[in-house]
Amino acid sequence: MLIKRPRYQTIAENQVTDESVYQNRRQVLKQLGFIGAGALLSPGQSLAFNLFGDDPPGFKTHALSYAKQENDNQTLTPLNKVTSHNNFYEFGTDKADPKANAQAFKVDPWQLQVDGLVENPFSLSLDELYKIAPLEERIYRLRCVEAWSMVIPWIGFPLRALLQKAKPLSSGKYVAFETLYDPKQMPGQASVFRGGGIDYPYVEGLRMDEAAHPLTLLAVGLYGKSLPAQNGAPIRLVVPWKYGFKSIKSLVRIRITDKQPPTTWNLLAPNEYGFYANVNPKVDHPRWSQARERRITTGGLFASNRIDTLPFNGYEEVASLYSGMDLGRSY
Numbered sequence: 001m002l003i004k005r006p007r008y009q010t011i012a013e014n015q016v017t018d019e020s021v022y023q024n025r026r027q028v029l030k031q032l033g034f035i036g037a038g039a040l041l042s043p044g045q046s047l048a049f050n051l052f053g054d055d056p057p058g059f060k061t062h063a064l065s066y067a068k069q070e071n072d073n074q075t076l077t078p079l080n081k082v083t084s085h086n087n088f089y090e091f092g093t094d095k096a097d098p099k100a101n102a103q104a105f106k107v108d109p110w111q112l113q114v115d116g117l118v119e120n121p122f123s124l125s126l127d128e129l130y131k132i133a134p135l136e137e138r139i140y141r142l143r144c145v146e147a148w149s150m151v152i153p154w155i156g157f158p159l160r161a162l163l164q165k166a167k168p169l170s171s172g173k174y175v176a177f178e179t180l181y182d183p184k185q186m187p188g189q190a191s192v193f194r195g196g197g198i199d200y201p202y203v204e205g206l207r208m209d210e211a212a213h214p215l216t217l218l219a220v221g222l223y224g225k226s227l228p229a230q231n232g233a234p235i236r237l238v239v240p241w242k243y244g245f246k247s248i249k250s251l252v253r254i255r256i257t258d259k260q261p262p263t264t265w266n267l268l269a270p271n272e273y274g275f276y277a278n279v280n281p282k283v284d285h286p287r288w289s290q291a292r293e294r295r296i297t298t299g300g301l302f303a304s305n306r307i308d309t310l311p312f313n314g315y316e317e318v319a320s321l322y323s324g325m326d327l328g329r330s331y
C-alpha cells in the first residue's frame with residue numbers, strides 16, 4: 001500500500017526502494033516539493049512556537065537541516081537494517097524477532113481513539129488519520145537507550161495537529177499513549193517469557209509541551225512507504241530527542257490527563273528508565289555508558305560507526321522545555 005501524500009508527488013517506486021536517493025538531501029527535498037533550500041534553518045537555531053499556534057515558518061525542513069552536518073550524522077541507515085534490527089517486544093525480545101513474527105500483523109481496519117481531558121474526543125480510522133495534516137518526510141536520528149542508533153526518513157505528521165483537533169482542556173497536562181493489546185497476534189503479549197516481562201499493553205507518556213512540540217511526530221511510514229509492521233504499523237510516535245523506548249509503536253489510544261502517566265520501562269525498572277528519558281551523554285545508564293553510540297550505517301550487515309552521543313540527540317532546540325529542571329536526575 002502506498003500512502004497518500006497530498007502535498008507532493010509520489011516518487012517513483014525504483015527511487016523509493018533505493019536508499020541512495022535519500023543521501024542527497026537537497027535533491028530529495030526538491031523531489032518532494034518541500035523547498036527552496038533557503039527555507040533551511042541552521043542547526044541549533046531555536047524555534048519559538050505556541051502550543052497550539054501555527055508551525056513556525058520554515059519548520060517543515062528544520063529537522064532535516066541536521067542532515068547536512070559533515071559527519072556520521074548525515075548518512076541514512078539502509079532500509080533493510082531499519083526493518084530487520086528492531087525493538088518491539090510484543091513480537092519477541094531479539095532484534096530479529098519483530099520482522100520474523102509480525103508479518104501477518106493485521107493493521108486494517110484500525111482505530112485510534114483520542115480522549116481524556118479534551119473538548120472533542122474522537123476515534124479515527126487509518127484513512128481519516130492520513131488526512132489529519134499533510135504528510136511530511138522527516139529525517140530523524142533514533143537513539144536507543146541500548147546505545148545503538150539509526151537515521152530514519154519517516155513519513156508522518158506532527159502530533160500537535162492531532163492535539164489541535166482534540167482541543168485539550170487547560171487541565172490536560174500530560175498525554176498518555178497506548179499500544180494495541182492483542183495477544184492472539186502478538187506472541188510477546190501471550191507469554192511473559194517471550195514478552196520480556198512487560199505488563200502489556202505497552203504504555204508511554206509525554207508532558208503536554210513535549211507532545212505539542214513541532215518535532216514530535218506521528219509516523220505512518222518510512223522510506224516513502226507505509227510503516228512495516230515491525231516498525232510500529234500502522235501509526236507510531238517518534239520523539240527524536242528522547243531514548244527510543246519513548247517512541248511507542250502501533251498506537252490505539254492517546255489520552256489527555258492531568259497526572260504524569262505510567263510508562264512501561266519506568267514501571268519495569270524505575271532506577272534505569274525515567275519518565276523524561278532525554279538523550280544525555282553525561283548521564284550513564286546504571287549498567288553502561290551513554291557517552292557514545294553505535295550508529296548502524298551503510299556497508300555490510302554488521303557495519304556500524306562508534307560516534308559521540310549528543311545532548312538531546314542533537315535536537316538542542318528542545319532544551320528550553322526543561323529549563324529549571326535537573327536533567328541529570330530526571331533521566
Ligand SMILES: Nc1nc2c(c(=O)[nH]1)N[C@H]1C(S)=C(S)[C@@H](COP(=O)(O)O)O[C@H]1N2
Nearest residue numbers: 086087088089144179202244245247248249
Ligand atoms: N509498543 C512498543 N513500542 C516500542 C517498543 C516496544 O517494544 N513496544 N520498543 C521501543 C524501543 S526500545 C525502541 S529503540 C524503538 C525501536 O523502533 P524501531 O524498531 O522502529 O527502530 O521502538 C520503541 N517502541
Ligand SMILES: [Mo]
Nearest residue numbers: 144145244245
Ligand atoms: Mo530502545
